[in-house]
Amino acid sequence: MSVSKDYILEDLIRNSEDLLKGLEQIDEENGFLPEPVEKEIKKDIQAEEINSIDINSNLKSDGYTELSISQDEMTATGDFFPPSEGEGFAGFEEGKPIELEAVELIIRTKGIVTGILWDSISEAIFKCNTERVPVNDVIIARGKQPKNEIPAHLEIEKNLLEDPGKADTERLRIDYREMSPFVLVKKGDVLARVVPRVPGTLGETVTGKSVPFKTEKIKIVKPGKNVILDNGYARASCNGRFIVTEEGFFVSEVLEIQGDVDYHTGNIDFPGDVIIYGMVKDGFKVKSGGSVYCQRTLDASEVICRGDLIVNHGIIGKKKGVVKVNGKIDAKFIENCYVEAGGSINVSTSILNSIIHSLGEITMGEKGIIVGGKLFAQNGVKAAQIGTRVGPKTEIHCGIDFSIQQKLEWIRDKNIELAVKLQQMDAKIKAAATEELKVKLGTVRDKLMKGIHKLNLASASLVNYLDKDEDAKVVVHRSAYPGVYIEICHISYILAREMHACSFKLDKTIGRVVVESIKG
Amino acid sequence: MKKLLIIDDESMIVDVAKVIFKDLGYQVDGYTDPVAGEKQAIKEDYDLILVDLRMPVRNGAQVAEGILKAKPDAQVLIITAYPTDPLAKQAMDAGVKTLLKKPFEIAKIIDFLKD
Numbered sequence: 001m002s003v004s005k006d007y008i009l010e011d012l013i014r015n016s017e018d019l020l021k022g023l024e025q026i027d028e029e030n031g032f033l034p035e036p037v038e039k040e041i042k043k044d045i046q047a048e049e050i051n052s053i054d055i056n057s058n059l060k061s062d063g064y065t066e067l068s069i070s071q072d073e074m075t076a077t078g079d080f081f082p083p084s085e086g087e088g089f090a091g092f093e094e095g096k097p098i099e100l101e102a103v104e105l106i107i108r109t110k111g112i113v114t115g116i117l118w119d120s121i122s123e124a125i126f127k128c129n130t131e132r133v134p135v136n137d138v139i140i141a142r143g144k145q146p147k148n149e150i151p152a153h154l155e156i157e158k159n160l161l162e163d164p165g166k167a168d169t170e171r172l173r174i175d176y177r178e179m180s181p182f183v184l185v186k187k188g189d190v191l192a193r194v195v196p197r198v199p200g201t202l203g204e205t206v207t208g209k210s211v212p213f214k215t216e217k218i219k220i221v222k223p224g225k226n227v228i229l230d231n232g233y234a235r236a237s238c239n240g241r242f243i244v245t246e247e248g249f250f251v252s253e254v255l256e257i258q259g260d261v262d263y264h265t266g267n268i269d270f271p272g273d274v275i276i277y278g279m280v281k282d283g284f285k286v287k288s289g290g291s292v293y294c295q296r297t298l299d300a301s302e303v304i305c306r307g308d309l310i311v312n313h314g315i316i317g318k319k320k321g322v323v324k325v326n327g328k329i330d331a332k333f334i335e336n337c338y339v340e341a342g343g344s345i346n347v348s349t350s351i352l353n354s355i356i357h358s359l360g361e362i363t364m365g366e367k368g369i370i371v372g373g374k375l376f377a378q379n380g381v382k383a384a385q386i387g388t389r390v391g392p393k394t395e396i397h398c399g400i401d402f403s404i405q406q407k408l409e410w411i412r413d414k415n416i417e418l419a420v421k422l423q424q425m426d427a428k429i430k431a432a433a434t435e436e437l438k439v440k441l442g443t444v445r446d447k448l449m450k451g452i453h454k455l456n457l458a459s460a461s462l463v464n465y466l467d468k469d470e471d472a473k474v475v476v477h478r479s480a481y482p483g484v485y486i487e488i489c490h491i492s493y494i495l496a497r498e499m500h501a502c503s504f505k506l507d508k509t510i511g512r513v514v515v516e517s518i519k520g
Numbered sequence: 521m522k523k524l525l526i527i528d529d530e531s532m533i534v535d536v537a538k539v540i541f542k543d544l545g546y547q548v549d550g551y552t553d554p555v556a557g558e559k560q561a562i563k564e565d566y567d568l569i570l571v572d573l574r575m576p577v578r579n580g581a582q583v584a585e586g587i588l589k590a591k592p593d594a595q596v597l598i599i600t601a602y603p604t605d606p607l608a609k610q611a612m613d614a615g616v617k618t619l620l621k622k623p624f625e626i627a628k629i630i631d632f633l634k635d
Contacts (some may be wrong), residue, residue, distance in 0.1 A: 393604035408627040416623060419536040447545070456544050456626075463627040463634075485603040486621075490628050492618040494609040511617060 062084030149200030224250030239271030385483035527557030
């Protein structure tokens with residue numbers, strides 16, 4: 001037997017359940033009613049009361065208005081009640097509609113003088129009178145808000161506050177070594193602009209009272225070191241790193257890196273001095289317009305600086321490292337690295353298998369050794385030991401300006417290339433079938449010859465600047481080993497036997513390198 | 521005109537040196553055969569003689585020794601890729617003043633001829 005669904009019953013159950021909702025929270029002993037129930041009760045009572053008024057109201061009433069002013073007196077609100085029909089003195093009558101004049105009177109009585117919204121009032125009256133509905137909460141007057149005073153202040157340029165390490169998402173490949181978290185500025189760059197003071201204006205309440213303005217609280221950023229104020233702009237007075245702190249902003253001529261130069265910092269390119277409290281990791285570059293101080297090691301990296309380079313530990317080139325310094329270099333050791341220094345180089349323990357160029361002197365520590373590689377030191381070399389009994393060969397070149405030497409070598413290579421081409425051209429000219437071809441090739445040959453001549457002239461001129469220090473010496477405090485090659489101002493000397501405590505110098509009278517004992 | 525002799529078994533080096541140093545205003549003779557070059561160096565007077573170190577039949581040290589034995593005042597320079605080559609030491613002991621890096625160092629040669 002099929003049982004049909006009893007919708008009425010289901011409805012009843014649902015309604016009952018709705019009614020019972022929340023009742024389980026009632027504390028019947030203490031009479032405590034939960035908040036939703038309390039609210040429900042209030043709502044029900046209000047509705048009941050209102051209904052009772054409506055039911056009992058059979059008298060006619062005129063339309064009327066009630067106005068109220070907010071506590072801060074910045075707004076006045078109106079409630080508009082419509083007229084109603086009902087029993088009057090002359091029987092069943094129509095109540096009078098609200099009149100604008102009546103409302104105006106109330107407004108005056110309330111002392112409302114400022115910001116009266118006559119349009120809103122008229123609209124409310126019209127709606128109330130025609131539609132016979134109460135119109136509540138109509139803002140009929142609005143006071144004038146005061147405008148805060150903004151003191152003069154500096155506003156930092158937006159681009160300087162952006163994350164400089166933000167990746168360029170349009171680039172498919174990002175070399176994170178090229179990304180730096182440092183904001184670098186140049187001398188004269190605008191760092192901030194002066195925003196002039198904006199004076200405050202008084203406000204007014206709807207009752208006509210003045211409302212004082214406030215001074216806006218702005219985070220004042222003060223210009224600090226290396227910042228100059230110039231015609232409404234704060235500019236960098238030097239190249240450096242732009243730094244913003246709680247107190248203000250400034251330009252630091254020194255870049256301090258608390259850890260290593262690695263993927264966290266990216267390559268460094270700083271116009272001033274750079275202090276690295278860690279190491280420079282393999283593959284990273286440091287370029288400085290000043291000096292570089294590295295507390296740990298330079299590890300197969302590229303360091304270029306205009307000032308000095310001080311490496312607390314050493315330089316581990318791994319045959320990839322390049323160091324070019326305009327000033328002097330101080331390091332504990334140098335291994336498998338290419339180094340150029342405009343000044344002297346001081347290494348306390350060892351120089352191993354490296355190509356070192358110095359326009360000053362290379363000085364090793366008390367027990368410092370030089371093994372393998374080539375050293376070019378304009379003003380000489382001092383070491384405890386040069387070469388080893390069985391190790392790689394060591395070359396020491398002194399007295400010459402390596403930068404001139406490099407130029408001369410480039411000219412030489414270019415010259416040889418041209419000379420080879422000239423030889424080939426001569427062969428072609430000889431075999432040329434026609435006079436016309438001969439002439440054509442002859443023109444090229446002339447050009448090659450002119451090129452060679454030009455380079456030769458440059459060589460002849462540069463050679464005058466090559467020899468810089470004929471008094472440059474190679475001083476060995478302990479031992480120099482066979483196979484070590486020493487050249488002072490182009491004059492060669494090859495060690496055939498182990499030598500101790502000696503110096504090698506150029507004897508200009510005989511044009512040879514001579515050895516002197518430095519014992520005692 | 522100053523005279524320059526180059527003895528190197530690589531003809532390309534000899535030819536190139538001739539081109540460059542002739543342009544610099546020197547008279548240049550070149551030999552690829554070390555024996556013939558040595559004979560020429562003894563036969564004629566040169567302001568500077570360049571001798572390659574590693575050559576077949578007669579190495580540069582031997583050639584330099586031969587020349588300096590016959591003409592102790594001759595200015596002989598050795599051309600080598602490796603200054604630490606033991607033969608270089610032998611040549612130096614024979615009286616060679618200095619070594620030139622291969623293929624040759626124009627600046628050094630100019631410097632020596634100037635002196």
